Amino acid sequence: MSRESRTALGLVGVVLTMGALAWAAVPFYNWFCKVTGFGGTTQVAQQASGQVLDQMIRIRFDANVDANLDWTFRPMQTKMDLKIGENGLAFYEAINNSDETITGTASYNVAPEVTGYYFDKIDCFCFSEQTLKPGERVEMPVSFYVDPDLVKDGDAAWVRDITLSYTFHRTEPKQAALDAAPANDVN
Structure with missing residues (x-):
């Protein structure tokens, strides 16, 4: 696998990870607030x-x-x-x-x-x-x-x-x- 392919694959992984974290942020925050009273x-x-x-x-x-x-x-x-x-x-x-x-x-x-x-x-x-x-x-x-x-x-x-x-x-x-x-x- 070439260096460019690894870089592109790494960037796709970063974007997918950031998307998943953004999607989970609101439910996680709501759960956190309910559990802690934050x-x-x-x-x-x-x-x-x-x-x-x-x-x-x-x-x-x-x-x-x-x-x-x-x-x-x-x-x-x-x-x-x-x-x-x-x-x-x-x-x-x-x-x-x-x-x-x-x-x-x-x-x-x-x-x-x-x-x-x-x-x-x-x-x-x-x-x-x-x-x-x-x-x-x-x-x-x-x-x-x-x-x-x-x-x-x-x-x-x-x-x-x-x-x-x-x-x-x-x-x-x-x-x-x-x-x-x-x-x-x-x-």
Whole structure:
């Protein structure tokens, strides 16, 4: 094999490797954030912790809407004081101010970021798309707790005030996207 052929083959290998790494970067980053709580990414739990400490923590609630989504979106309470490990239930309100049916999806995080690993959601409207008809108003619950292991973490043990923040973004409903996709002919 000539030197030019080896160089060309090496370059093709580099390009394929870079493409594979780029393809895997987003799923890997999402997995990393969920596992570590990096960037304030919260955890998902099946049930409450079962252990409740005699230490209080304040949860603040924040809501934002992407500029291209004509919704009003707000927390129905601004804060909640709970014992660490105690299950909390908060509500957010969304109103479609437009004259069209719109689907939105909420992204979320907590601050300070170090608490993401300890903030567990049991049930949340952010786990699925929300479709609102013109003028429709909905109240959406989020059930959560702060893991008692927070007090054992040297970087997070000092935290007694967490902000849970959501931003709603306009999305195409999954079924509509499937309906709009061209059918594959198998002839």
